Amino acid sequence: MTSSDPPATAETTTPNPNVLICDNAEAASLRAAKLFAASLHSWPDLKIGLATGGTPVEMYAQLVRFYEQDLISFAEAKTFNLDEYVGLAADHPQSYRSFMEQQLFSHVNLDPRNAFLPNGMATDVDAEISRYEQLITDSGGIDLQLLGIGHNGHIAFNEPGSAPDSRTRLVDLTERTIASNARFFDSIDDVPKQAITMGIGTILEAKAIVLLALGSDKADAVRLAIEGEVSASHPASFLQTHANVTYVLDEAAAKGLSSALKQ
Numbered sequence: 001m002t003s004s005d006p007p008a009t010a011e012t013t014t015p016n017p018n019v020l021i022c023d024n025a026e027a028a029s030l031r032a033a034k035l036f037a038a039s040l041h042s043w044p045d046l047k048i049g050l051a052t053g054g055t056p057v058e059m060y061a062q063l064v065r066f067y068e069q070d071l072i073s074f075a076e077a078k079t080f081n082l083d084e085y086v087g088l089a090a091d092h093p094q095s096y097r098s099f100m101e102q103q104l105f106s107h108v109n110l111d112p113r114n115a116f117l118p119n120g121m122a123t124d125v126d127a128e129i130s131r132y133e134q135l136i137t138d139s140g141g142i143d144l145q146l147l148g149i150g151h152n153g154h155i156a157f158n159e160p161g162s163a164p165d166s167r168t169r170l171v172d173l174t175e176r177t178i179a180s181n182a183r184f185f186d187s188i189d190d191v192p193k194q195a196i197t198m199g200i201g202t203i204l205e206a207k208a209i210v211l212l213a214l215g216s217d218k219a220d221a222v223r224l225a226i227e228g229e230v231s232a233s234h235p236a237s238f239l240q241t242h243a244n245v246t247y248v249l250d251e252a253a254a255k256g257l258s259s260a261l262k263q
């Protein structure tokens, strides 16, 4: 080891994270949508990793607008969602399959046979997990992955403590995540307690990643993800070890970042 070598325990981090800060949530959603649209335009058979939650709603609306303007087509694309609740049927209004149908799938020309999510009702969960990982592998891997970020730094449903090499698996949701997602359900008791999620290792195999974060309540999570220590206590920090991550933020979500990253 020479003096220029990193210490053996250090993670390799991206030296210049690609941080795009937009004036407001709408502008950030449009910016993120343009990144996906540009890739889809260049590579019509793009394998796209998709996220759910409140964050991507406006971004998906922008993608639908691009499709309606004939700027993009999903005819040859494949999509793979990050996660699905366990115990919700595909047609349950709060399943992530339903979310995707409402926000994107039903509005564009994506072949339903090319829209993949884990099956939260699978009786053999282990077999379902293997099937889902294999689907991604057989497709050649995800080209461009969209991520949101949880208040505790979770990406997909990889809660704090998730290992960087974790794969698609069954996870227990934390009380904080259940409380945060209760806004989508009639009552907090209706929020599923488990999910099938891609692992951190699965996500890091995507060739490129876009993390979209909106609003001041995400500022701490964003700061720790981009500038904090790489640690399982904040799973999004593992993105620092990936060579091609673009963070698309509104001003409010970026407010905790050091000034050097804001230029």
Ligand SMILES: O=P(O)(O)OC[C@H]1O[C@](O)(CO)[C@@H](O)[C@@H]1O
Pocket: 051, 052, 053, 054, 055, 056, 147, 148, 149, 150, 151, 155, 156, 157, 177, 181
């Ligand atoms: O976009 P939201 O609703 O703030 O959620 C953030 C993250 O939390 C999840 O909804 C999971 O709880 C992710 O799917 C999402 O990326």
